[in-house]
Amino acid sequence: MWERIRVLISRVLVAVGRDRAKDDFEEEAAAHMELLADRFVGQGMTFEEARYAARRQFGGVSQLQESLRDELTYRIVDSLAQDIAFALRQLRAAPRFAMVVVAALALGIGASTSIFSVINAILLRPMSYPEADRLVWLGEVMKRNTTDEVTLTPNFLDWRRRNRVFSGMAAYNVVPRTLLANGEATQLRTVKASAALLSVLQAEPLLGRAFLPGEDRKGQDQVVILSYPLWQQAFGGDGSVVGRRVLLDDGAYEVVGILPPCFHFPTLQPIDLMTPLGKNEELELTRVDGTTTIVRDVVARMNQGVSIAQARAEMEVIEASLTPPSFLRGVQMAVKVVPLHERFAGGARFGLLAVLCAVGCVLLLVCANVANLMLGRGEARRREMAIRGALGASRGRITQQLLVESSVLALLGCGLGLVGAFWARSLLVSLIPQTLPGPVTLPLDFRVLGFAMVISFGSTIVFGLGPALASARVPAASALTSDGRSVTGGVRRRRWLSALACLQMAIAIVLLTGGGLMLRSFWKLRYQDLGFSPDRVVTATVNLSRGRYPSAGKQSVFIDAVLERLRSIPGVEGVGFGVLPPGDGHATNGFAVEGREQPAQGRRAAARQYSVSPNLFRMLGMRPRSGREIEAYDGEGSLPVALISEAFARSQLPGEDAIGRRLRFEPNTPWRTIVGVVPDVKTAGLASPAEPTVFVPYRQSGFVGGDGVGFLVRTALDAAPLGPEIRRQVAQVDPQQPVIRIEMLDQRLSESVVRPRLAAVLLGGFAVLGLVLAALGLHSVMFAMVRSRYREIGIRLAMGGLPGDMVWLVLGESLLVMAIGLAIGTGCALWLSRVLESLWFEVSGADPVTFVGSAMLLVATGLAASWLPARQASRVDPMEILRNE
Amino acid sequence: MTPLKPEVLQGTLDLMVLQSLAALGPLHGYGIARRIEQVSEDSLKLNEGTVYQALLRLQQKGWISSDWGVSENNRRAKFYSVTRSGRKQLTRETESWHRMARLVGKILQLGNEG
Numbered sequence: 001m002w003e004r005i006r007v008l009i010s011r012v013l014v015a016v017g018r019d020r021a022k023d024d025f026e027e028e029a030a031a032h033m034e035l036l037a038d039r040f041v042g043q044g045m046t047f048e049e050a051r052y053a054a055r056r057q058f059g060g061v062s063q064l065q066e067s068l069r070d071e072l073t074y075r076i077v078d079s080l081a082q083d084i085a086f087a088l089r090q091l092r093a094a095p096r097f098a099m100v101v102v103a104a105l106a107l108g109i110g111a112s113t114s115i116f117s118v119i120n121a122i123l124l125r126p127m128s129y130p131e132a133d134r135l136v137w138l139g140e141v142m143k144r145n146t147t148d149e150v151t152l153t154p155n156f157l158d159w160r161r162r163n164r165v166f167s168g169m170a171a172y173n174v175v176p177r178t179l180l181a182n183g184e185a186t187q188l189r190t191v192k193a194s195a196a197l198l199s200v201l202q203a204e205p206l207l208g209r210a211f212l213p214g215e216d217r218k219g220q221d222q223v224v225i226l227s228y229p230l231w232q233q234a235f236g237g238d239g240s241v242v243g244r245r246v247l248l249d250d251g252a253y254e255v256v257g258i259l260p261p262c263f264h265f266p267t268l269q270p271i272d273l274m275t276p277l278g279k280n281e282e283l284e285l286t287r288v289d290g291t292t293t294i295v296r297d298v299v300a301r302m303n304q305g306v307s308i309a310q311a312r313a314e315m316e317v318i319e320a321s322l323t324p325p326s327f328l329r330g331v332q333m334a335v336k337v338v339p340l341h342e343r344f345a346g347g348a349r350f351g352l353l354a355v356l357c358a359v360g361c362v363l364l365l366v367c368a369n370v371a372n373l374m375l376g377r378g379e380a381r382r383r384e385m386a387i388r389g390a391l392g393a394s395r396g397r398i399t400q401q402l403l404v405e406s407s408v409l410a411l412l413g414c415g416l417g418l419v420g421a422f423w424a425r426s427l428l429v430s431l432i433p434q435t436l437p438g439p440v441t442l443p444l445d446f447r448v449l450g451f452a453m454v455i456s457f458g459s460t461i462v463f464g465l466g467p468a469l470a471s472a473r474v475p476a477a478s479a480l481t482s483d484g485r486s487v488t489g490g491v492r493r494r495r496w497l498s499a500l501a502c503l504q505m506a507i508a509i510v511l512l513t514g515g516g517l518m519l520r521s522f523w524k525l526r527y528q529d530l531g532f533s534p535d536r537v538v539t540a541t542v543n544l545s546r547g548r549y550p551s552a553g554k555q556s557v558f559i560d561a562v563l564e565r566l567r568s569i570p571g572v573e574g575v576g577f578g579v580l581p582p583g584d585g586h587a588t589n590g591f592a593v594e595g596r597e598q599p600a601q602g603r604r605a606a607a608r609q610y611s612v613s614p615n616l617f618r619m620l621g622m623r624p625r626s627g628r629e630i631e632a633y634d635g636e637g638s639l640p641v642a643l644i645s646e647a648f649a650r651s652q653l654p655g656e657d658a659i660g661r662r663l664r665f666e667p668n669t670p671w672r673t674i675v676g677v678v679p680d681v682k683t684a685g686l687a688s689p690a691e692p693t694v695f696v697p698y699r700q701s702g703f704v705g706g707d708g709v710g711f712l713v714r715t716a717l718d719a720a721p722l723g724p725e726i727r728r729q730v731a732q733v734d735p736q737q738p739v740i741r742i743e744m745l746d747q748r749l750s751e752s753v754v755r756p757r758l759a760a761v762l763l764g765g766f767a768v769l770g771l772v773l774a775a776l777g778l779h780s781v782m783f784a785m786v787r788s789r790y791r792e793i794g795i796r797l798a799m800g801g802l803p804g805d806m807v808w809l810v811l812g813e814s815l816l817v818m819a820i821g822l823a824i825g826t827g828c829a830l831w832l833s834r835v836l837e838s839l840w841f842e843v844s845g846a847d848p849v850t851f852v853g854s855a856m857l858l859v860a861t862g863l864a865a866s867w868l869p870a871r872q873a874s875r876v877d878p879m880e881i882l883r884n885e
Numbered sequence: 886m887t888p889l890k891p892e893v894l895q896g897t898l899d900l901m902v903l904q905s906l907a908a909l910g911p912l913h914g915y916g917i918a919r920r921i922e923q924v925s926e927d928s929l930k931l932n933e934g935t936v937y938q939a940l941l942r943l944q945q946k947g948w949i950s951s952d953w954g955v956s957e958n959n960r961r962a963k964f965y966s967v968t969r970s971g972r973k974q975l976t977r978e979t980e981s982w983h984r985m986a987r988l989v990g991k992i993l994q995l996g997n998e999g
Contacts, residue, residue, distance in 0.1 A: 003946040010945040024963070025937065028914055031962040032933065035915040038958060059932025068941060 025068060026061075033058050079397070083404035090405065094377070098409065101373050104776060105413025105460070108366030109452040110420025111769050112359045115762050117445040118428045119355050128264070130202040131301075135340035136311060137266075138169075138298040140319070140333050149336060150294045154284045155322055159298070159335075162318050165311045167303050170194035171277060171295035174267055178249040178543055178738055181234055185249075185738025187543060188230070188272040191265055195276055200301045201266070208242045208257030211276050221278030224253035228261040230272040249545040266299055266340055287325040299340060312337045354836050358514065358766040361507045363452055365773040367459040368504050372497060372777055374406070374463035376784045379493065399465065406464030410457045417456065421449060431761075494785055498817050501781040505821025505858065506828065508774035512854035513829040514836075515760075515767025520850055521841040522760035525686050526753050528842070530581065531679045532620040534745035538722045539580050540730070541710035541740040548736070553636070556699045558734060562711060563613060565729040571717035574619035577698060578612030580710050581745070582752045583683035591694065593652050594662040594671055607648055607692040608683050609665060610709065611701035617678050619714060627659045627676030634697045641697065642672040645680050648692035663694065672696065686753055687841060712745070719744060756841075771858065775865040782814055782869035793873055794881025803874035810870035811863065818862045822855055898931075898939045900982075903967060903975050906949060911966040913956055914940065940965055948974050 036054035037047075045053060055061075091098040129135060138159070139149035151171065160169045172193035179186045195211035198204070205225060215223050224246060226235070235241045245252045253275060265271040283291050302311050312335075319335040388398055425444055549555045559577050566575045591607050614632045617624065625646060634641050642663065649658045662671040680690030698704050711730075715722055723742040730739050743751075750757075786793070793806055833845035843850070898921075905920045906912060912920070917940075918933040943949045948971030956962035967975070 006947045007945045027961060028937065028963050029934065031913070031956055031958075031960045032915045032918070034958055034960060035956065036933070057933055059934035061934065064932075064934040064937065068938060 025065060029058065029061050029064070079400065080404065083401045084408060086401065087405040087408040091409065097373060097377055098412075100776060100780065101370060101409055101460070102413045102416055104366050104369040104373075104773060105410070105456045106416035106420045107769065107773065108362055109414060109417025109449070109456055110424050111765070112362045113417075113421040113444060113449040113452055114424035114428055115765055115769075116355060116359050116448045117425060119759070119762055120352070120445055128262070129340075132341060133339065134302045134304075135201070135266075136300055136302060136308060136337050137340050137343040138300060138315065139336050141336050150296050151298050152325065152333075153279055153293045153295055154287050154325070155319070155333075156295055156298055157279075157281055157285060158322055159315065159318060163300075163314060165303055165306045165314045166300040168196050168200040169298060169300040170197035170200045171298045172197055172265075173277070173296050174269070174271070176543060178545070178740065179234065179272075180247040180249065180736075180738070185740070186234070187541070187738075187740035188248075189269050190248075191267070191271045191274045192277045193274050197274075197299070200299055202301075203263050204260070205257035206260040207239055208255070210257060216276040216278060218278045218280040221276035222251060222253050223256045223276065224248075225257040225259060225274045226255060227259050227270075227272050227274075228263070229270070231258050249543065249548075266297070266343075287323065292325045308337065308339065354514070354839060355763075357832070358511060358763065359448060359452075361511050362766060362769055362773065363455050365504055365507050365770055365777065366456060368500050368507075369773055369777045369780070370456070370459050371463040372500050372780050372784075374460065375466070375493075375497070376780065378464070378466065402465050403461065406461045407457075409464070410460035413460065414453045414456055417453065418449070428762075494788060497781045497784055498813070501778050501817045502821040502824065504774040504777040505818050505862070506825030508770045509822055509825030509854060509858055510829045510832060511767045511770030512858060513826075513833065513850055515764040516850040516854050517833060517840055517843055517845070517847060518760045518763040520843045520847060521839070522753065522756045524842045525756055526750065528686065530682060530749075532581075532622050532681070534749060536715050536719050537620075537745040538713045538715065538719050538726065538742060539710055539745050539748060540713070540726050540742050541580065542730070542737065543740055544704060544737070552699070552702055555704050556636070558737070559613070559698055559704070561733040562730055565733065566711060566713055566726065569713075569715075569722070569725055569729070571715050572713055572722075573716050574615075574714045576613045576616040576619045576712045577704075578616045578695070578709060578712070579608075579610040579681060579683060579693075580712065580748065581682050582686045582749055591663055591665045592667070594664075596652065607694050609694050609696065610683075611698035611704040612643075612695045613698060616695075616712075619712065622679050624676040624678050626657075627674070629676055629678070630695065630697045635699045640670050640672040640700050641675045643676045643678050643695040644674055645678055645690065645693040645695075647680050647690050648694060649677050651692055665694075672700075686749065687756070710740075771861055774858070775861045778814060778817065778862050779865040779869065781817070782810055782866045783872070785813060786810060786869045786873045789873075790876060791881055793876045794878040797876060798878035798882060806873040806876070807870040810873045811866055814862055814866035814870075815859075818859055822858065826851060826855070898935065899943055900975075900978055901925075902936065902939045903943060903948060903971060903978075906965055906967040907972060907975050911952075911954075911964040913954070913962040913964050915956070915962075917965070943971070946974075947971075 033051075033054045036057055037050040040050035040053050041047065138151065140151045140155060141149050153171070156169075156171050163169070170193060172191050175190050175192055177188055177190045179188050195213050195216040198210040204210075206228065208225070211223060211225070215221055226241070231237060231241070239258075242255050242258065245254050259274075265274075277295070279293065280291075284293065300311075302308070315335045315337055319333065322333075324333060385398060389395075421444055544555055544558070549558060563575050563577060566572060591609075612630060614630045614634070617629055624643070627643075630641065630643060644652075644658060644663075653661060658674050658677050661674050663674065664671045678695065681693065682688070682690050683693055684691050711726070713722060713726065726742060727739050730737065793809070797803070797806065829851070830846055833840070837845050840847075901921050901924065902917055905917050905924075909916075909920060914933075914936050918936050921936070940949065940951075944951060944965075948968060949965045950968050951963045951965050953961055954964040
């Protein structure tokens with residue numbers, strides 16, 4: 001055994017420095033033969049005879065060298081080096097072929113991998129907790145109620161105490177708060193969470209510690225854990241911040257920990273910091289009206305071996321045994337248990353499938369292109385293969401050489417593709433707007449990269465070997481003589497190539513229509529008619545903290561003062577306070593309309609509630625459908641009034657005159673009289689329909705804080721310098737009340753659709769990629785077709801045909817290919833777009849504009865790609881052809 | 886002596902080369918060929934170049950080593966010498982040959998008697 005290893009090592013070493021061993025032997029042999037010759041001379045032979053005899057006695061040197069070589073080293077390495085050199089020479093001799101193949105591979109691999117990685121990481125965002133499939137989300141629903149799914153805190157507490165299927169359960173609420181640091185106020189998205197949240201998610205803090213159970217009680221909860229990005233941005237990554245206090249708008253908190261950089265909360269938006277949920281558990285459990293709070297999200301980790309069905313069953317039993325608080329008596333509650341990633345997938349399942357389809361299409365195109373080119377080249381080298389065979393090359397040797405050639409090509413293409421993937425990735429990252437949540441450094445998805453490379457490598461090799469192997473079986477004689485005289489073979493091959501081109505056209509159309517539909521959806525989403533004109537409106541988001549503005553009176557004073565000042569800014573046409581479209585989240589406020597029965601167990605509808613300034617709608621350019629707007633005289637002392645949106649009127653008071661009817665939100669609050677019906681304003685994002693909304697004057701409202709409210713200022717002049725001015729005016733009223741964000745209403749609307757825009761752009765990128773690859777394919781096929789029909793074209797021209805006719809010959813063929821491909825592709829595209837219907841916004845899956853436009857684009861590109869071959873056909877010299885016969 | 890069959894030849898040639906080097910000390914290829922010619926009483930008709938194949942095999946297995954030197958006719962030649970593991974191998978092979986010879990002899994004897 002030891003000897004075998006020695007032999008192996010020796011052979012490998014020699015393979016690396018083989019020439020020396022060869023020279024060595026030559027010298028040895030020469031010396032040996034000289035000695036032999038001397039001996040023969042000593043025996044009486046002449047010099048010549050002696051030399052001859054010596055050579056004979058020694059044996060054939062070159063033969064010996066060959067067999068020594070076999071022993072000395074691994075033959076394959078030898079021939080491999082030869083083959084590689086030859087392959088590189090061949091590629092240099094056919095640069096266009098090499099470049100097109102390498103370009104197709106690189107484009108396909110690089111672009112598809114990087115686009116997929118971006119989409120996967122940013123738009124689809126798979127959950128990345130340890131054993132994430134054990135995590136579930138829980139929520140309560142009113143039976144047969146389809147709006148919000150939140151959980152009553154006492155129920156959550158009971159769930160936690162009584163279940164036997166979860167190893168841990170935690171609840172959390174997303175709360176907007178303001179951080180006051182270095183004299184600046186920054187708005188943050190924060191979470192109030194149970195102390196157990198980190199352990200349920202199996203996450204460890206980077207620095208410091210998690211919350212203690214004792215800190216998760218009202219009064220003991222003045223501790224905070226910072227997220228990594230916030231720690232870097234606001235505190236410069238300074239480790240000593242642990243133990244210090246930070247000031248939020250609702251108090252001072254001591255920093256006890258920092259989260260690691262890759263940690264994400266199970267929420268739709270990124271979270272900046274976390275404080276304890278801080279509920280008063282004893283009080284909650286008494287379930288007295290007014291003490292019961294809610295939590296929005298509950299997450300739990302199932303025990304090993306527990307299935308989600310079992311967990312669901314257990315929780316249903318527990319839920320059925322709970323006593324609801326008095327104001328919900330008679331309402332049946334149910335518990336909902338879903339896997340966590342489904343809850344926060346953000347519509348991912350279809351999206352992922354769609355994107356994977358796109359990647360698959362692109363790779364198919366790449367394979368088709370490669371097949372096309374390799375097959376064409378194989379055909380052109382039939383003579384060469386025949387000659388090799390005739391000269392004694394074994395099939396194995398030829399196969400090895402072709403394998404090496406294909407591998408060299410594939411390696412070049414894959415290598416370039418890898419480089420391209422990284423480069424494209426960094427390009428894409430720089431295009432992504434910063435406001436999107438997502439990993440800081442975008443990882444390339446190596447599964448897709450590996451898959452793409454394997455496919456490309458495989459197809460290059462398969463198609464490179466195929467035709468040559470087939471032609472190796474052809475008797476050398478026939479291949480060596482006539483070249484192309486076999487008409488039948490030529491036609492059949494052309495049909496294959498045309499079929500390939502049709503396939504490519506079909507795939508390209510699918511990608512184009514997909515991308516087109518996505519772009520149109522996005523366009524409709526962004527530029528839909530919102531009922532108001534957002535031009536030259538500046539919004540200023542404020543977040544009135546409950547601590548400093550505890551009563552309606554104080555809030556009104558503040559808002560009044562700010563509005564007054566804003567009105568006085570030169571150039572301002574109108575000011576207002578209230579809802580800032582487009583909003584996000586869902587309506588959650590339950591309400592009651594006087595005179596309409598509140599079904600005890602039925603749908604408990606919810607509506608949005610906004611506190612607004614007088615004449616807000618006039619300022620936005622809208623007019624009430626009926627009744628009037630809120631006026632300045634609707635103040636604290638006067639009749640409580642409200643405006644309702646059309647959606648509210650439609651759902652609650654259909655067919656009736658809403659004016660004069662009364663409604664209220666909380667029970668035991670005064671009834672409000674409806675004085676006007678206003679047009680809908682989108683409050684749940686641009687993609688959702690407008691929700692039923694109620695507007696009350698801010699002077700008559702309880703608390704106007706929360707997300708998505710602020711001041712609106714319409715100006716007649718350029719809006720840019722307005723920002724600092726607004727801040728200054730607000731600061732003059734209350735220096736400690738920060739203006740969170742100032743942005744144009746236009747900008748706000750744009751930012752709310754950042755994700756759909758990114759999706760549209762990326763899918764559009766796929767479409768363009770597909771178009772380029774398909775055009776490349778068509779180009780090659782047309783070129784091959786022209787080349788294989790050279791004789792026919794020459795004869796036609798010689799018989800009186802015009803060059804122009806030849807152009808039409810080629811273009812006609814390419815149009816036919818495109819037509820067939822279009823037909824097939826459009827059919828597939830229609831079917832696919834019906835399957836992916838949920839992705840389109842207000843655009844039908846069979847939108848004619850998109851389909852016709854894509855078809856026209858494809859045909860135009862295809863014709864452009866066929867132009868060069870067509871020109872070549874027209875330039876064929878008939879004399880040349882005839883001479884070669 | 887009838888000429889040996891080629892399959893047997895490879896193994897025995899290696900052995901003869903190894904033995905020659907062990908007995909006579911460092912030799913070059915020509916010297917080894919002469920020694921074999923002498924020992925086999927000129928009945929081994931092989932091309933002398935095949936000695937180099939045997940030398941390569943032995944060298945790859947580490948049983949002999951080589952060094953450049955000067956031959957009788959003042960040319961550069963490679964001299965081969967047996968290594969320690971080569972000597973061990975020689976002993977092993979010799980023993981195994983003897984064992985086989987005894988065994989075959991016994992069988993033949995039995996055959997003769999029976």
